[in-house]
Amino acid sequence: MSTKPDKVGAVLVVGAGIAGIQASLDLAESGYYVYLVEKSPAIGGTMPMLDKTFPTNDCSMCILSPKLVECGRHLNVETITNSEVADIQGEPGNFKVTINKKARMVDPDKCTGCGSCAEECPVKVDDDFNQGLNKRKAIYKLYAQAYPNAYAIDTTRCLKIKKPKACGKCLEVCQANAIDHLMQDETLELQVGSVILCPGFEKYDVSQLWYYGYGKLPNVITSMEFERLLSASGPFGGHLQRPADGQEPKKIAWLQCVGSRNCRNEHGYCSSVCCMYAIKEAVIAKEHTKYPLDTAIFFMDMRTYGKDFEKYYDRARLENGVRFIRSRVFEVTDTFDDTGNCQIRYSNEDGTIVTEDFDLVVLSLGLEPPSGMVQLADKLGLELNKFNFCESPSLTGVGTSKPGIFVAGAFSGPRDIPETVMQASAAASDSAAVLADVRGTMTKAKEYPAEKDVAGEVIRTGVFICHCGINIGGVVNVPEVVAYAKTLPGVAFADEKLYACSQDTSAQIKEAIDQYGLNRVVVASCSPRTHEPMFQETLKEAGLNANLFEMTNIRDQCSWVHMQEPEKATAKAKDLVKMAIYKSALLEPIDGVTLDMNHDALVIGGGVAGITASLGLSKQGYKVYLVEKSAELGGIANQLRFGMRGEDLPSYISDLVAEVNADANIKVSTGVEITDVHGFVGNFETTLSSGDVIPHGVTIIATGAREYKPTEYLYGQNKNVMTLLELESLLANKDSKVTGAKNVVFVQCVGSRDAERPYCSRICCTKSVKQALKVKELNPNANVFVLYRDIRTYGFFEEMYREARNKGVIFVRYSADNKPVVEAGADSVKVTVTDHVLGIPIEINADIVGLAAAIVPDKDTNSKLSQFYKVPLNQEGFFLEAHMKLRPVDFGTDGVFMCGLAHGPKNLEENISQAKAAVGRACTVLAKQSISVEGKSAFVNERKCAGCGDCEAVCPAKAVQVDAIKKVAVVNEALCKGCGACASTCRCGAINVKGCTNQQLIAMIKAL
Amino acid sequence: MMKNPYLPLPMKLVKNFTETEDKLIHTFTLQFLSEEDEKSFPYMPGQFAELCVFGKGEAPFGIASSPTEPGFLKFSVAKVGTVSTALHMMEEGSIVGVRGPLGNYYPVDQFKGKNVVIIGGGFAFTTLRSLATYMMHPDRRGDFGKITVIYGARNPGLLLYKDELAAWEASPDIDLITTVDREAEGWNGRVGFIPAVTGEVAPSAENAHAIICGPPVMIKFTMPVLEKLGFTPETTIMSLENRMKCGIGMCGRCNVGGKYVCKDGPIFTRAQLNELPNEY
Amino acid sequence: MQAIAAQVKEAAKKLLEDKKVDLVVGFAEGSLPLRGTPFFARTPEEANQLTWNRGCENNLANFLRKREGKVAVVAKGCDVRSIVALTKENQIDRDNLYIIGVPCDGMVDRKKVGKLLGGKEVLEVVDQGDTIVLKGNGFAETAKLADLLHNSCIDCRYGNPVVYDELIGTLMPEKAEEDFAEIKAFEAKTTAERRAFMTEEFSKCIRCYACRNACPMCYCTECFVDCSQPEWIGKSAANVQDNILFQAVRVFHSAGRCADCGACERACPMGINLRLLTRKLVKDVKVLFNAEAGVSMDDKAAMATFAADDPEPFLVKE
Amino acid sequence: MIVSKKDIPNLLDKMIAEYEVIAPVKKDNFTVFKPVASGTDAVVGEGNTKLPAKELFFPQSEKLFSYSVTEEGTKLEAPMDDKKKVLFGVRPCDARSLKLLDNVFDNDKFQDPYYLTRRENTVMVGIGCNSPASTCFCTSVNSGPFDTSGLDLLLVDTGDAYVVELITEKGKALADQAGLTAASDADKTAAAAAKEAAVVTCQVNTDGLKAKLDVNFYDPIWERIHEKCLGCGACTYLCPTCHCFDIVDDAVDCTGCRVRNWDSCAFPLFTLHGSGHNPRTSNKERYRNRIMHKFKYFVDNFNEIGCVGCGRCIKNCPVNMDIRVVLENIRGSEARLDS
Structure with a gap:
């Protein structure tokens, strides 16, 4: 064999949106070095622009920000901003990547992000981040929480770049000497083992559709503009107003499918996310106003197919009073009455044409593939689909046509954040699979000097007070605060710093620690959230325990909010500093805890998700126990014959089962159930009904789901009525029942979207359309009817819907309160449905009635596992993830993950993707040599503990339990997250969190 | 005008010394601010004083220095409560309040012409150091017979006053036996618990008094050894350590039976304690 | 009886x-x-x-x-x-x-008896069911039982x-839902009025902790008032604010756990109206979480449970 | 001497000119000692005050001294309450309690200047008890409804007037100053008759109690006696002879004051060592100490029973822990088992 280049234990991630960030973190945590290449000057992608996120209404920035910080600070993620990939050469395991890096003109290592430069910069530029709703300067930071927390120069607009002598004001004010207008573009070359592409999406350019009036009518805006409008960090501080005239809108309309489901515009696909975001915007807008706000959404089909989305839609309609108007919009015009209002002319479902006036019209823009990728794809030979989205090979979830290159997020099709995050973890898993044997070869670990033992020493606190350029120093009298600090007990040294966070200051702090024998350090500057880890690093480098550090925020919480009252601000700064000093005197070193780690995994459920997960883990070199309740592997997929894209599933499944059975790393047990579970992450012990006890480090739950057995529509009473899964085998067998049928009827939402199961089963619309086409294929003369409530053929499945209509499948909408009626006839059944367009009942004598039955969880199994592993279920009995948006396959319980139908309805491709995601997440745990816990955990004073168990009840991490014999609470440090819920619940003051004890808090209060 | 027994005497902390390896015991050297102050504080070995950290409160500690060491007071304090913790954190040069001397003292007059066996365990060695230093003073050494000191700690790092122990080791005036509970690196001395070591050393009870201070278990197991050696309840002397506040027999918490440890103690003979309930 | x-x-x-x-x-x-x-x-x-x-x-x-x-x-x-x-x-x-x-x-409130008799000492009592005869040196007065019951008993629905x-005995008919009239009246006062009332009431407190020790739910090994590290609260009874803080925290600690038995108030030698505070919390827990302490073995502790359908009117949306 | 009841306000007003006059005043359902601004504020002749007279000499919270430690030096300042006072209308039991407390605050080694200064400067004017309450057992503890120990003057209620008995020179001086007239023989006879008529019905047999306590420290009876005790401080705080206290600092940084507060042997923390060891672990030991202290240790040290029989602990105990029953049980007389 010819010499193959050595594998490289690094991965290139292209695009630093949420997908890129997630993939990078998963890989870096799993033992791979990551190059994260981002075109813009900061990571974050689209999420920072969004206001709230559906369906939880969490603040987008708030949930993203911790990931930004983690990714930005990760030792094994090298973020390369202002850069694009020019070329990728090589093969899986060893690629050579060429990067074009644009000059930023600001050295991010020196820049402290203080913003003085932007204050001085005379050039105003439309702020792209805010959708041009306001201005920024030519030197700018993309958004407040951006990483790197550094400014960049807009080279096209900077005066000095155009004319070197023209300006230079920023240079004068930058006391960190970070700006260099002579910086040059660079070309970088990197060696990596695999590549993940997650360049995200672009929003549809609506100016092509003149009839919506965008650009002409000032009060027609895009959905992204509306997000910025709602955002507290947006151009209007979250005040809902019309950008054009500042008036508060009383009536707002959302127009759906702008740039989606529109084949005249080569945008025949559904953008998948617009229905939900429009509902969210309408609901949030209502919450923003103190007056009653009228909101209306003009739509064709409401596609709220995701987990918990249907309930969100129901609440918006029934509780929030958002109006939903099923319609076709013709045009938006001015009302021509000087109000600036807009008139929408549209037709109702029954064809009547109506107009209605609105103060503001929001266009729900569709998603487009990133334009820049076409060229690169061409160069790499990457297959794109007809819309220029990346074409993923069937049933790979995140594959591309090029081995070793993977895709995640909207580049392979429009998708929302949870699915994007899921794909990111899946891509991380797939990209690492080939690199398992070089895991850990390129990652770095930091070495620190031995820690000084400061126990019992007299307190010697060093206090560093930051000017933050002029941010603090311009308001607070910093020298006065320093002088004051020197008078406080235990303070051995106090000094002021221009930028406490700059590299040279860090060196000065270390020097001071050494010179003055400091054993506590207090920094008064900005937000601990962004800067505390950095200062703690400095302490560690100086040989002090990181927890001997205390920080107080005299910028955001003092100088910024009291800008007009410098004296009071100074007094407050003194108080804040005093509190920090008093607390610091009580700080004690906290040692991390290290526990042994079992590197084996348990996968529960032997369906496609479970098998895929097992194989994924095995490829990464981990031993897997796969347990299946039934006698054979394959799960519900054994009943499937065709994939959504026509794949031959029986052979796919049999290959999969063969592969897993042949894998020496995987021990398969069928016909067994879980009977008991003990332990926690890294140290689980699971007992099977066979009596075997499996020790393992992580668990992946993939218990699947089943098809609802309908009680309606004569199911089980009439042989002509069947579920889609039953119909599937007739179709596969080309059964005469199908080939001879005259009329075939599909009924949608059987057991879904009703009172008992208020969720959408997601896949049935597509499946029905697929089968309808199959019927047409086998029996072109048959009349095929699909009776539906909303057709939810999201993404590219929309194409299939169009094809079905083109091929004569008849779609008839019914409403929930007027369901079709199925009555038994002689050989056939009579189906009666009221047509919405005609408004009259239609009778169909159907030879086959295919019921799109709901996907229902196995409640018994799930609730048992829920108790065993201390993981929650939602009301329907599906497993509830740790966070709907950003932790879609994780649980609050560490080391337990999920995938597949156990999480909620989804199609096979999506299940595979999610299974891989679970592997990606599980590998971040398995890659650890041992479980090390930061140590800022809760601890119990057994003398004070009364054993009442309230801490146990409130602990979200299930880390506290009352010892049955000693009757005192016991903390499992491996599980404790240090959130403090227990400490604040404990009446006896018996449980405290290290680094934030009652005593420390009272010391702070008493300092005042 | 009667003397106000609640008012502390301000003294200057001139040394805050970390006495033990576990850093939990510090020895504080306090300097009188004036000669009058020093005159107002006549004390004897075995007495204690209330030390106060202004702003935190006061707590009683046995005086570790001897009246034969003028100008200063010494206290060795374990970090247990609010006051001791605050003391440990104090910078040299600070002002500390001292209220005393309080309580009775070792009956040194009775020891005259007799042999004295001092047995100490752990950090309860403070007033024993005072006693030994007092008796070893050249002006007084002749008053007493043989002085034997048996002193032990869990490990060598926890022994107090290591420099002085070394000096005593070399001195013909005193017979020092130090011991640690378990073998330890760098320790060439005796290994064993105090009761056992006391039995091995077997100091004669003939014309002798034994003074014993230490943790309750040590006392419990050493008592029978002393009895066996012939020490009577009358010649066995202990120092009690009940919780105290006022130090002057008023606040009510340190009583053992009708006796107040602060006022009537802390030094009791075994015979006296045998008459009292065991509430200590 | x-x-x-x-x-x-x-x-x-x-x-x-x-x-x-x-x-x-x-x-x-x-x-x-x-x-x-x-x-x-x-x-x-x-x-x-x-x-x-x-x-x-x-x-x-x-x-x-x-x-x-x-x-x-x-x-x-x-x-x-x-x-x-x-x-x-x-x-x-x-x-x-x-x-x-x-x-x-x-149960009979001896304070009410004392008030009724204007300080005369009762030496003997005859329980006649709905009435009670109170006898002392040179007097015998008959009083209605209903006028002598503890307020906590009058309010009790359990x-x-x-x-x-x-x-033992027979179950009694259920009483109507209580109306918390005196709590509502207290809530209706201005902050200054409430403060004045509390200051007056708690100036009586001698910090004997009879209330705490009489309360079956106050069983911390070390009560927060006794804790020295941290010292949550001043120990001196001279500071009324500390007395109020003591009761306020005690009452918060019993939120969702207090069965409104009135033991604290009965134990108080100084006659402080302690149930005003405990019942305020009883009412709040009832209104906010629809929970009552100790009425069912199955209910979870109100303050240690989150339920999606908690009314939570106190959570203010942005 | 004699003073008619209706002249009491006048008499008090006269005293107020010279002294701070402290007398029982009404508060809610009970009376408490308070300095009075006018003679009419006083309610003389009701039963015992809620809180005993000890609080006037040994207040629940007392600043011992204030301090400031700065670079300039250390400053200590001890306030001393040396106002001339009259305690008017105190009952003999409470007066006697102060006599007992003198032993504590002026012991063989130390003097408490705060207490003793107040004692020296206060004239004690007592009122005898014509109709002792059912919970009064003063006669069982070497006192009685007209006990004069601790008093400077004793008033004896003869119906419309009080016959004033001069007990000490201090009392005589006050009486002279107030211009009291001499009592007639008839008045004196009436006073003697009133004394005769006052009967303390409640008797606690204390014969042999001390002897029993001398030997029964480890007796199993203590296991049962304390059983219902809640461990609160109501009895100790309302007791005229309980004197335990705590000393704390009330300070910001190094400026503040040292304060002493009443404390109680009923509280677990009272004797808890820093090490966690507690010589009195449970209610049993703590309750035993309370009884022992009053009826044995106090007797051993001062040859007096440390109880004056005022009955406050009986009336105020939340669980009806009746000291009379407890003592009877200990004595092993015809004790009922229920305590």
């Missing part, structure tokens, strides 16, 4: 004779008129001293925490509510506790024990 007393005695005797329990906690005749006193019977003979009268006002749950062995308790409605709450807090092992439930329509192993 006498009939019930006899049945209590019999029940206790039987339990002790049959060795079903090692101890029966109940009431014996006290040393003052209208006074029952907690009593611990360990033999059938001792059980003879058990009784039941209008002075059995103490909450016996207080004596049941972390007991060894099998114990029986003679328990009124409020005692049982506290027992239920304590069981859920691991302080009582229900398996080792035998509850002799006694429906209770109220005179019937919610859990028991054996019931």
Whole structure:
């Protein structure tokens, strides 16, 4: 064999949106070095622009920000901003990547992000981040929480770049000497083992559709503009107003499918996310106003197919009073009455044409593939689909046509954040699979000097007070605060710093620690959230325990909010500093805890998700126990014959089962159930009904789901009525029942979207359309009817819907309160449905009635596992993830993950993707040599503990339990997250969190 | 005008010394601010004083220095409560309040012409150091017979006053036996618990008094050894350590039976304690 | 009452004779008129001293925490509510506790008697059911029972024990939902008025902690007032603010756990209106979380549970 | 001497001119000692005050001294309350309690200047008890309804007037100053008759109690006696002879004051060592100490019973822990088993 280049234990991630960030973190945590290449000057992608996120209404920035910080600070993620990939050469395991890096003109290592430069910069530029709703300067930071927390120069607009002598004001004010207008573009070359592409999406350019009036009518805006409008960090501080005239809108309309489901515009696909975001915007807008706000959404089909989305839609309609108007919009015009209002002319479902006036019209823009990728794809030979989205090979979830290159997020099709995050973890898993044997070869670990033992020493606190350029120093009298600090007990040294966070200051702090024998350090500057880890690093480098550090925020919480009252601000700064000093005197070193780690995994459920997960883990070199309740592997997929894209599933499944059975790393047990579970992450012990006890480090739950057995529509009473899964085998067998049928009827939402199961089963619309086409294929003369409530053929499945209509499948909408009626006839059944367009009942004598039955969880199994592993279920009995948006396959319980139908309805491709995601997440745990816990955990004073168990009840991490014999609470440090819920619940003051004890808090209060 | 027994005497902390390896015991050297102050504080070995950290409160500690060491007071304090913790954190040069001397003292007059066996365990060695230093003073050494000191700690790092122990080791005036509970690196001395070591050393009870201070278990197991050696309840002397506040027999918490440890103690003979309930 | 007393005695005797329990906690005749006193019977003979009268006002749950062995308790409605709450807090092992439930329509408030008699001393009492005859040196006054009951008894809706192993007497009809009128009146006052009221009321406090120690739910090994690291609160009774803080925190600590038995107020030698605070919290917990302490073995602790359908009117949206 | 009841306000007003006059005043359902601004504020002749007279000499919270430690030096300042006072209308039991407390605050080694200064400067004017309450057992503890120990003057209620008995020179001086007239023989006879008529019905047999306590420290009886005790401080705080206290600092940084507060032997923390060891672990030991202290240790040290029989602990105990019953049980007389 010819010499193959050595594998490289690094991965290139292209695009630093949420997908890129997630993939990078998963890989870096799993033992791979990551190059994260981002075109813009900061990571974050689209999420920072969004206001709230559906369906939880969490603040987008708030949930993203911790990931930004983690990714930005990760030792094994090298973020390369202002850069694009020019070329990728090589093969899986060893690629050579060429990067074009644009000059930023600001050295991010020196820049402290203080913003003085932007204050001085005379050039105003439309702020792209805010959708041009306001201005920024030519030197700018993309958004407040951006990483790197550094400014960049807009080279096209900077005066000095155009004319070197023209300006230079920023240079004068930058006391960190970070700006260099002579910086040059660079070309970088990197060696990596695999590549993940997650360049995200672009929003549809609506100016092509003149009839919506965008650009002409000032009060027609895009959905992204509306997000910025709602955002507290947006151009209007979250005040809902019309950008054009500042008036508060009383009536707002959302127009759906702008740039989606529109084949005249080569945008025949559904953008998948617009229905939900429009509902969210309408609901949030209502919450923003103190007056009653009228909101209306003009739509064709409401596609709220995701987990918990249907309930969100129901609440918006029934509780929030958002109006939903099923319609076709013709045009938006001015009302021509000087109000600036807009008139929408549209037709109702029954064809009547109506107009209605609105103060503001929001266009729900569709998603487009990133334009820049076409060229690169061409160069790499990457297959794109007809819309220029990346074409993923069937049933790979995140594959591309090029081995070793993977895709995640909207580049392979429009998708929302949870699915994007899921794909990111899946891509991380797939990209690492080939690199398992070089895991850990390129990652770095930091070495620190031995820690000084400061126990019992007299307190010697060093206090560093930051000017933050002029941010603090311009308001607070910093020298006065320093002088004051020197008078406080235990303070051995106090000094002021221009930028406490700059590299040279860090060196000065270390020097001071050494010179003055400091054993506590207090920094008064900005937000601990962004800067505390950095200062703690400095302490560690100086040989002090990181927890001997205390920080107080005299910028955001003092100088910024009291800008007009410098004296009071100074007094407050003194108080804040005093509190920090008093607390610091009580700080004690906290040692991390290290526990042994079992590197084996348990996968529960032997369906496609479970098998895929097992194989994924095995490829990464981990031993897997796969347990299946039934006698054979394959799960519900054994009943499937065709994939959504026509794949031959029986052979796919049999290959999969063969592969897993042949894998020496995987021990398969069928016909067994879980009977008991003990332990926690890294140290689980699971007992099977066979009596075997499996020790393992992580668990992946993939218990699947089943098809609802309908009680309606004569199911089980009439042989002509069947579920889609039953119909599937007739179709596969080309059964005469199908080939001879005259009329075939599909009924949608059987057991879904009703009172008992208020969720959408997601896949049935597509499946029905697929089968309808199959019927047409086998029996072109048959009349095929699909009776539906909303057709939810999201993404590219929309194409299939169009094809079905083109091929004569008849779609008839019914409403929930007027369901079709199925009555038994002689050989056939009579189906009666009221047509919405005609408004009259239609009778169909159907030879086959295919019921799109709901996907229902196995409640018994799930609730048992829920108790065993201390993981929650939602009301329907599906497993509830740790966070709907950003932790879609994780649980609050560490080391337990999920995938597949156990999480909620989804199609096979999506299940595979999610299974891989679970592997990606599980590998971040398995890659650890041992479980090390930061140590800022809760601890119990057994003398004070009364054993009442309230801490146990409130602990979200299930880390506290009352010892049955000693009757005192016991903390499992491996599980404790240090959130403090227990400490604040404990009446006896018996449980405290290290680094934030009652005593420390009272010391702070008493300092005042 | 009667003397106000609640008012502390301000003294200057001139040394805050970390006495033990576990850093939990510090020895504080306090300097009188004036000669009058020093005159107002006549004390004897075995007495204690209330030390106060202004702003935190006061707590009683046995005086570790001897009246034969003028100008200063010494206290060795374990970090247990609010006051001791605050003391440990104090910078040299600070002002500390001292209220005393309080309580009775070792009956040194009775020891005259007799042999004295001092047995100490752990950090309860403070007033024993005072006693030994007092008796070893050249002006007084002749008053007493043989002085034997048996002193032990869990490990060598926890022994107090290591420099002085070394000096005593070399001195013909005193017979020092130090011991640690378990073998330890760098320790060439005796290994064993105090009761056992006391039995091995077997100091004669003939014309002798034994003074014993230490943790309750040590006392419990050493008592029978002393009895066996012939020490009577009358010649066995202990120092009690009940919780105290006022130090002057008023606040009510340190009583053992009708006796107040602060006022009537802390030094009791075994015979006296045998008459009292065991509430200590 | 006498009939019930006899049945209590019999029940206790039987339990002790049959060795079903090692101890029966109940009431014996006290040393003052209208006074029952907690009593611990360990033999059938001792059980003879058990009784039941209008002075059995103490909450016996207080004596049941972390007991060894099998114990029986003679328990009124409020005692049982506290027992239920304590069981859920691991302080009582229900398996080792035998509850002799006694429906209770109220105990007599000796403060009310004192007020009625204007300081004259009662030396003898005759319980006539709806009326009570109070006798002393040279007087005998008849009073309506209803006028002499503790306020907590008047407000009580759970005179019937919610859990028991054996019931003595007969269950009473259910009372109407209480209206918290005095709490609403207090809430309606201005902040300054409330502050003035509290300051006046708590200037009486002598920090003897009888309220705390009488409360079955106050069982911390170290109460926050006694804690020195950190020192949450000044120990001196001279500072009224500290007295108020003590009660405020105590009451918050009992939020969702307080069965409104009134033991704290009864124990207070200074006659402080403590139930004003405890009931404010009882009402708040009822309104905010639709929860009442100790009324069901299955309910979870109001303050340690989150339910998606908590009314939570206090959560303000942006 | 004699003073008619209706002249009491006048008499008090006269005293107020010279002294701070402290007398019982009404508060809610009970009376408490308070300095009075006018003679009419006083309610003389009701039963015992809620809180005993000890609080006037040994207040619940008392600043011992204030301090400031700065670079300039250390400053200590002890306030001393040396106002001339009259305590008017105190009952003999409370007066006697102060006599007992003198032993504590002026012991063989130390003097408490705060207490003793107040004692020296206060004239004690007592009122005998014509109709003792059912909970009064003063005669069982070497006192009685007309006990004069601790008093400077004793008023005896003869119906419309008080016959004033001069006990000490201090008392005589006050009486002279107030211009009291001499009592007639008839008045004296009436006073003697009133004394005769006052009967303390409640008797606690204390014969042999001390002897029993001398030997029964480890007696199993203590296991049962404390059983219903809640461990609160109501009895100790309302007791005229309980004197335990705590000393704390109330300070910001190094400036503040040292304060002493009442404390109680009933509280677990009272004797808890820093090490966690507690010589009195449970209510049993703590309650035993309270009884022992009053009826044995106090007797051993001062040859007096440390109880004056005022009955406050009986009336105020939340669980009806009746000290009379407890003592009877200990004595092993015809004790009832219920305590």
